Each structure stands twice: as structure tokens, then as C-alpha cells.
Amino acid sequence: MGVFVSFLSGAVRLGTTFLYGSTGETLTEKSGHLNLGIPGIMCFGALGGCIGVSMVGSVPVLTVLVAIIFSFCFAGLLGLLYSFLTVTLRCNQNVTGLTITTFGVGCTNHFISQVNTSSFSRASTHFTNLFTFHENLGWFGELFLSYGIMVYLAIAIAILASLFLTKTKKGLYLRAVGENPATADAAGISVTAYRYVATIIGSGIAGLGGLFYIMDYLTGSWEYTIDAMGWLSIALVIFTVWKPNFGILGSFLFGGLYILANYVAVSFAMMNILKMIPFFVTIVVLIVTSIVGKKETQPPASLGLNYFREER
Amino acid sequence: MTNEKTVREPLFHISKRDTLPWWKCWLIRIAAVFAALVLSSLLIIVLVKKNPVELYASIFNGNFGSGTKTWLTFQDTAILLCIALAVTPAFKMKFWNIGAEGQVLAGCLASAACVFYIGSSVPNWLLLVIMTVCAILAGAIWAVIPAVFKAIFNTNETLFTLMMNYIATFLIAFFLNKWVKSGSGTLGILEDGHFPVIGDNPSLLTVLIVLFFAAAMFVYLKFSKHGYEIAVVGESVNTAKYAGINVKKVIIRTLILSGALCGITGLLLVGAINHTLTTSLAGGRGFTAIMVSWLAKFNPLYMILTAFIVVFFQKGANQLASDFPTLMTKDFGDIIVGIIFLFIIGCEFFIGYAIKFRKREKKEKTAEVTE
Numbered sequence: 001m002g003v004f005v006s007f008l009s010g011a012v013r014l015g016t017t018f019l020y021g022s023t024g025e026t027l028t029e030k031s032g033h034l035n036l037g038i039p040g041i042m043c044f045g046a047l048g049g050c051i052g053v054s055m056v057g058s059v060p061v062l063t064v065l066v067a068i069i070f071s072f073c074f075a076g077l078l079g080l081l082y083s084f085l086t087v088t089l090r091c092n093q094n095v096t097g098l099t100i101t102t103f104g105v106g107c108t109n110h111f112i113s114q115v116n117t118s119s120f121s122r123a124s125t126h127f128t129n130l131f132t133f134h135e136n137l138g139w140f141g142e143l144f145l146s147y148g149i150m151v152y153l154a155i156a157i158a159i160l161a162s163l164f165l166t167k168t169k170k171g172l173y174l175r176a177v178g179e180n181p182a183t184a185d186a187a188g189i190s191v192t193a194y195r196y197v198a199t200i201i202g203s204g205i206a207g208l209g210g211l212f213y214i215m216d217y218l219t220g221s222w223e224y225t226i227d228a229m230g231w232l233s234i235a236l237v238i239f240t241v242w243k244p245n246f247g248i249l250g251s252f253l254f255g256g257l258y259i260l261a262n263y264v265a266v267s268f269a270m271m272n273i274l275k276m277i278p279f280f281v282t283i284v285v286l287i288v289t290s291i292v293g294k295k296e297t298q299p300p301a302s303l304g305l306n307y308f309r310e311e312r
Numbered sequence: 313m314t315n316e317k318t319v320r321e322p323l324f325h326i327s328k329r330d331t332l333p334w335w336k337c338w339l340i341r342i343a344a345v346f347a348a349l350v351l352s353s354l355l356i357i358v359l360v361k362k363n364p365v366e367l368y369a370s371i372f373n374g375n376f377g378s379g380t381k382t383w384l385t386f387q388d389t390a391i392l393l394c395i396a397l398a399v400t401p402a403f404k405m406k407f408w409n410i411g412a413e414g415q416v417l418a419g420c421l422a423s424a425a426c427v428f429y430i431g432s433s434v435p436n437w438l439l440l441v442i443m444t445v446c447a448i449l450a451g452a453i454w455a456v457i458p459a460v461f462k463a464i465f466n467t468n469e470t471l472f473t474l475m476m477n478y479i480a481t482f483l484i485a486f487f488l489n490k491w492v493k494s495g496s497g498t499l500g501i502l503e504d505g506h507f508p509v510i511g512d513n514p515s516l517l518t519v520l521i522v523l524f525f526a527a528a529m530f531v532y533l534k535f536s537k538h539g540y541e542i543a544v545v546g547e548s549v550n551t552a553k554y555a556g557i558n559v560k561k562v563i564i565r566t567l568i569l570s571g572a573l574c575g576i577t578g579l580l581l582v583g584a585i586n587h588t589l590t591t592s593l594a595g596g597r598g599f600t601a602i603m604v605s606w607l608a609k610f611n612p613l614y615m616i617l618t619a620f621i622v623v624f625f626q627k628g629a630n631q632l633a634s635d636f637p638t639l640m641t642k643d644f645g646d647i648i649v650g651i652i653f654l655f656i657i658g659c660e661f662f663i664g665y666a667i668k669f670r671k672r673e674k675k676e677k678t679a680e681v682t683e
Contacts, residue, residue, distance in 0.1 A: 085654065099603055100650075102600065103649075103653075106647040107646075231478065273486055279479055283475045286468060287465065304408070
């Protein structure tokens with residue numbers, strides 16, 4: 001029981017990284033932009049957050065706040081660069097995204113060597129501890145209340161994003177822009193504005209995933225594996241068929257699959273097969289949704305295509 | 313129009329251009345590269361606070377400092393070029409294959425597996441033949457799976473090929489753990505299955521093979537019927553259908569070719585260069601190659617140049633990192649490459665579109681800045 005609960009809570013903690021990434025990417029993809037720069041953007045967000053932490057030091061609430069703001073802004077900046085290139089300059093989205101990833105990962109790995117990381121492990125305690133009373137509540141406490149603030153924030157953002165997309169007028173407009181920009185444009189919706197805002201906010205949210213991964217999941221130790229988390233987040237978007245509320249459970253499932261290898265008694269070799277499962281499952285989902293062809297589970301119809309009003 | 317005074321023309325509007333003459337296109341691109349270089353030099357100067365000449369000497373030294381270094385530069389360029397060549401036909405067809413990384417790794421795995429299982433029991437020439445066949449098959453299979461689903465069910469190939477990369481990576485990790493009994497997961501140097509060395513130069517064979525592929529790919533895309541079909545499918549699937557081209561067949565055939573070439577790259581990495589197998593043999597080059605191919609406008613001959621630019625700065629940054637260890641890291645190369653690519657990607661806009669500014673009230677000035 002104890003092992004199982006710690007496995008589940010571990011899955012939630014790792015999964016939160018994916019949740020940030022996939023919620024952000026879903027918002028972006030709903031506007032019709034396939035942002036393959038997410039891995040780089042998540043790295044950059046982590047870098048921003050770390051710079052914030054190193055500037056403020058280890059002051060309880062302030063550290064978390066500053067780190068989140070920095071992280072969001074850094075990642076949003078890279079998102080702005082991406083949307084400038086793809087929306088305004090109409091560059092190829094795949095190539096731009098991959099370049100942003102190269103650039104973001106390079107920048108992050110380079111500049112993090114110049115950041116003073118000594119205060120990180122102390123600062124990370126402000127991220128990981130939110131409630132202190134959960135220890136008295138047994139498995140319930142560990143499973144639901146043992147996490148840091150950013151886990152709950154991620155769930156809240158995912159629910160908000162889901163409500164935004166399905167229940168609000170602006171969300172409807174955003175989906176229209178992603179499905180058929182020409183029609184949206186004819187209806188008087190500013191395609192450019194929606195694409196810019198969706199990409200920048202989406203990138204900012206994804207950037208928080210990088211910060212969370214470093215400060216909460218790794219408790220302040222720097223590791224150069226954020227980009228792998230970014231690719232998994234993109235996989236998760238497909239897995240959840242572009243629905244952020246599915247993303248909450250989906251990300252915990254991915255997190256579980258990713259750390260499963262540490263909890264079951266298998267050989268080193270088999271661990272790799274277990275780690276393969278999330279990617280494999282994503283492919284299966286991709287194939288099944290494309291065969292079934294239900295409208296609700298399809299990618300946004302103009303995903304990956306730039307919009308130019310004068311083009312017919 | 314009655315309310316003419318209330319209608320305001322926007323400050324500028326964007327329209328599609330006719331094709332620019334080639335020299336204007338290249339002028340814009342060269343200007344973009346130049347701007348990118350200026351920006352990255354500024355960045356270097358600000359960060360390292362050294363005389364830029366000294367830094368450029370260091371970058372140059374990292375590439376051509378000695379005979380060995382020069383050949384390593386050529387070799388790395390060749391490998392990157394080979395992957396770029398592999399992705400080109402697929403990209404020209406607008407099949408967004410971002411799984412070159414996985415296809416190369418599949419080729420690596422197949423050829424290393426041949427050496428591992430039958431390396432000591434067959435003569436070397438036969439082993440090399442078997443390795444080649446297996447690597448080509450592995451790469452082709454890795455590419456053709458997404459292609460088949462794309463052709464039949466229109467499954468999103470970008471995401472599919474992306475996932476295949478990781479499956480290949482973990483598959484290699486799996487076999488490494490299986491093969492290496494100590495559990496360290498690192499395979500030593502494989503004794504068998506080495507490609508012959510021309511003269512004393514271990515890089516020459518790779519370079520020659522890849523140059524041959526570059527020429528062959530150029531001819532294939534430009535002068536063959538297949539190349540024409542690829543171009544038509546890339547321009548418009550519907551046009552291709554009306555013209556009687558079997559689009560599904562073209563997609564699958566092209567991806568087999570693409571994957572096979574990636575497989576050969578894997579073969580070269582294992583058989584001619586590294587003689588071992590790790591999960592990082594492709595080292596992100598599957599992704600970089602896409603940018604290399606894109607920047608060269610899918611022209612195999614320009615690709616030699618663009619691949620070289622990338623390798624030049626990555627090697628240069630490695631040298632900077634070892635010359636100025638406290639200030640530089642080898643990741644700096646990625647920053648410079650990123651900046652250059654972003655500028656070149658961005659400048660394509662000015663080739664494809666014209667910005668027309670609003671005519672001033674006074675009739676004299678008609679500003680067409682981009683002309």
C-alpha cells in the first residue's frame with residue numbers, strides 16, 4: 001500500500017511537468033499552430049525561473065511568485081518570437097519550431113552555467129511544501145495534499161483552459177481560428193491576434209512546466225533533460241485528443257508510465273521497454289483517432305498551416 | 313464611394329510577390345546571414361569580453377586547426393549532409409518527416425546488431441554486405457510505417473515520426489543493456505565490421521560516399537520522373553491526382569528512399585566512424601538536418617554549404633568552450649546556429665511577400681521599402 005501510494009504521488013509529481021507542457025501546447029494547437037518549439041520553450045522557462053530564484057534568494061512566498069513570473073515571461077518571449085516568425089512572417093511552422101528548440105535548449109544550457117545555483121535546494125522547499133498537516137492523514141494526505149503549490153496550479157490552469165475552450169465565446173473563436181481561419185476572418189475574428197495570444201500564453205504555461213520540473217520534481221538540482229519532457233508533452237496533446245481536462249489524468253498516467261520502471265522488479269533492459277510505452281500508446285491513439293475519424297478527436301483542421309488572407 | 317474620407321488605408325499591407333530574380337533572393341539571404349553573424353558576434357563580445365578577432369581565430373582553429381580537425385569537420389559535415397539528403401525528398405513532398413533521428417538510430421542498431429551476433433563468424437566483406445542490407449531495411453521500415461498510415465488513413469505524420477524517434481532510442485538502450493553483461497550499458501569498440509580505410513584517412517570514405525549521394529539525389533530530384541512526381545505532390549495533392557499520379561504510391565516509395573538513406577547514415581556512423589553503439593549516436597542531427605535541408609531550398613548542392621555552416625559553428629563553439637572554459641560552453645554553438653537559422657527562416661518572408669506602405673497624402677513619395 002505504502003509503495004503504491006508513493007508510486008501514485010510520484011506519478012502526479014512528474015505528470016505535472018507534462019500537464020503544464022500539454023495544456024500550453026493544446027492552447028497553441030487550437031489556434032492552428034503546431035509549436036514544435038515547446039521543448040526549447042520549457043527549457044527557457046526553467047532558465048527564467050532559475051534566474052528569478054537566484055536573484056531573490058530564498059524568501060518564502062516571494063521566491064515562488066518571482067520564479068513563476070520570470071518563467072512565464074521568458075517562455076512567453078520565446079513564444080512571441082515563434083509567433084512573430086510563423087504568424088507575421090508566415091514561416092514554416094515545423095522548421096521554425098525545431099529551430100526555436102535548438103535555440104532555446106542551447107541558450108538554457110549555456111546560460112545556466114553562469115547562474116549561481118547554490119540557493120536552489122533551499123529555495124525548492126518553498127515549492128515543494130504547501131500543506132504541513134497532510135502527514136497526519138495517512139494515504140489520503142500523501143495522495144492528495146502532499147504536493148507543492150505548482151501541482152495545484154497546473155490542475156487549475158488545465159481546468160480553466162478546458163472551460164475556456166468549451167464554454168466561452170472567446171474559446172469558440174479560438175477554435176474557429178484553428179479549424180478554419182478564412183471563415184473566422186470573414187466572421188470578423190482577428191486571426192492574427194488570436195494566434196499570437198494563444199501561442200504566447202500557451203508558451204508561458206509550458207514554460208512553467210520547466211520551472212516545476214527543476215524546482216519541484218528535482219528539488220532544485222539542474223538536469224539537462226527538460227527537452228525530453230517537452231517532447232513527451234507534445235505526445236500528451238495527441239494522447240488527450242486536444243482536451244486539457246483529459247490532460248490532467250493523461251499526464252498523471254504518462255508520469256506513472258515514466259516512473260513505473262523504478263517500482264516494478266524488472267531488469268535494466270526491460271526498464272527501457274517500459275519507458276517506451278508512453279510513446280507507443282501515443283502512436284496507437286494517433287492511428288486509432290485517424291481511422292475512426294470522429295470530428296471530436298481530430299486535430300484542428302488547419303493545424304500546421306499558416307493563414308494568409310490573400311491566398312486562395 | 314461616398315464616405316471616402318472616413319475610410320483609412322492601413323499603414324502598410326502585405327501582398328504576395330511574383331518570383332524574384334534569383335540574385336535578389338540570394339542577396340536577401342546573404343543579408344540575413346550577415347545580420348545574424350553581426351548579432352552573434354555582438355553576443356560573443358558582450359559575454360566573453362575579448363577581442364573578437366581572437367575569438368574568430370579560435371572558432372577557425374576548432375575547424376581547421378590541424379589536418380585531423382579539418383577531416384573531422386568534413387566528416388561531420390558529411391554525416392549531417394547525408395541525413396539532410398535523406399529528409400529532402402519527403403519534405404519536398406510536404407511530408408513532414410521529423411523522425412530522421414529515429415531512422416538513423418534504427419540503421420545504427422541494425423548494423424551494430426549484425427556485428428554483435430554474426431560478426432566473428434563470417435568474413436568481413438560478407439559482414440559489411442549484410443550490415444548494409446540490414447541498415448537500409450531498418451531505416452526504411454522505420455520510415456515506411458508512418459508513411460503507410462499517412463497514405464491510407466491520413467494519420468498526422470509529424471507527430472507519428474516524432475514518436476518513432478523515442479521508440480528507436482529506447483530500443484537501443486534495451487539492446488545495450490541486453491548485450492553488455494556488466495550492466496553498465498556502454499558497449500565497447502566493436503572489433504568487426506569496420507569499413508575499409510582509404511589511404512590513412514579514416515574520414516575519406518564517408519565523405520566520398522556522401523558526396524556521391526548528394527550528386528545522385530540532385531539528379532534524382534531534378535531529372536527523374538520520380539523527382540517530378542515528388543514535386544507535383546508537394547505543390548498540390550489534388551493536381552497530382554488529376555494528373556494521374558498515384559499519391560499513395562509516391563508517398564510510400566519516397567519514404568522508403570528517405571528511410572533507406574537514413575539507415576545508410578546509421579551504417580556509416582557504426583561501421584566507418586564510431587564502431588560502437590550508443591543512444592546518442594545521431595545526437596540531434598536528425599532535427600538539425602531538417603533545417604539544413606530547408607535552408608538549402610531542398611537543393612542537394614546548396615545543402616553542402618548549409619550543412620557546413622552548422623558544423624562550422626558547432627565545432628567552433630566547442631573550441632571556444634575549451635579555450636575559454638569559464639565563459640563559454642559548447643552549447644554556445646547551438647545559440648549561434650539558432651540565431652542564423654531564425655534570421656534565414658525569417659528572411660524568406662521578404663522573398664515571398666512584398667510590403668507596400670500607404671501612399672503619403674502628398675503625391676511625391678511612394679515608399680516601397682523592400683524593392
